[in-house]
Amino acid sequence: xxxxxxxxxxxxxxxxxxxxxxxxxxxxxxxxxxxxxxxxxxxxxxxxxxxxxxxxxxxxxxxxxxxxxxxxxxxxxxxxxxxxxxxxxxxxxxxxxxxxxxxxxxxxxxxxxx
Amino acid sequence: xxxxxxxxxxxxxxxxxxxxxxxxxxxxxxxxxxxxxxxxxxxxxxxxxxxxxxxxxxxxxxxxxxxxxxxxxxxxxxxxxxxxxxxxxxxxxxxxxxxxxxxxxxxxxxxxxxx
Numbered sequence: 001x002x003x004x005x006x007x008x009x010x011x012x013x014x015x016x017x018x019x020x021x022x023x024x025x026x027x028x029x030x031x032x033x034x035x036x037x038x039x040x041x042x043x044x045x046x047x048x049x050x051x052x053x054x055x056x057x058x059x060x061x062x063x064x065x066x067x068x069x070x071x072x073x074x075x076x077x078x079x080x081x082x083x084x085x086x087x088x089x090x091x092x093x094x095x096x097x098x099x100x101x102x103x104x105x106x107x108x109x110x111x112x113x114x
Numbered sequence: 115x116x117x118x119x120x121x122x123x124x125x126x127x128x129x130x131x132x133x134x135x136x137x138x139x140x141x142x143x144x145x146x147x148x149x150x151x152x153x154x155x156x157x158x159x160x161x162x163x164x165x166x167x168x169x170x171x172x173x174x175x176x177x178x179x180x181x182x183x184x185x186x187x188x189x190x191x192x193x194x195x196x197x198x199x200x201x202x203x204x205x206x207x208x209x210x211x212x213x214x215x216x217x218x219x220x221x222x223x224x225x226x227x228x229x
Contacts, residue, residue, distance in 0.1 A: 033215055035217065035218075037220075042222070043202060043204075043222065043223045043225070044204075044220055044221070044222045044223060045204065045206075045220040046220075047217055047218075047219060047220075050217050052215065089156055091158065095215070095216075097215075100146060100208055100215075100216050100218075101160065101163070101173075102148075102158075102160070102218055104157065104158040106156060106157045107156045107157070109156070
């Protein structure tokens with residue numbers, strides 16, 4: 001069975017602090033994909049990143065970085081120098097073939113305080 | 115580029131009334147289409163997905179149904195709404211290459227309140 005756990009329900013940080021959002025996944029498939037989405041107050045889910053199970057390289061995009069570790073089944077997301085605009089709910093998701101069905105975590109609500 | 119539309123944006127309906135939510139995608143052909151519901155607790159629940167016209171898979175038995183009358187149109191319906199149908203409904207699309215590799219792109223959502 002597939003499962004994604006985001007243990008942090010809510011996080012509050014002061015602007016300019018760094019924050020890491022945790023994601024732990026479970027699957028027996030050897031080929032799978034991991035995703036992060038951002039849901040701002042408007043409600044629309046915005047795609048941030050996709051990672052496949054064969055690529056453990058960490059990725060950096062501006063203030064965002066992702067740490068994928070198969071040994072611990074984790075795909076954590078770090079925001080450096082957080083800004084108020086980063087306030088949102090962040091979802092981690094797992095996808096395995098063949099139907100491209102996504103398994104979402106329950107989300108982490110991030111509040112950045114000015 | 116591809117865009118996905120949903121309407122209406124918000125809807126308030128009485129219990130027992132019918133429902134029709136529409137989702138359309140532009141700029142692609144033969145996409146996979148998905149309906150999700152997000153209740154107050156924030157979790158996303160997959161309701162239906164479709165890999166082609168007339169092909170609907172249901173993930174959760176419920177008061178809702180889905181149809182795909184055209185390649186890029188996905189409709190969520192109910193004959194009689196229940197209070198528990200309230201929530202935020204999101205439509206998504208993905209390429210159909212399979213194997214779990216395809217990113218899902220989400221629409222703006224419809225906020226449904228059943229009174």
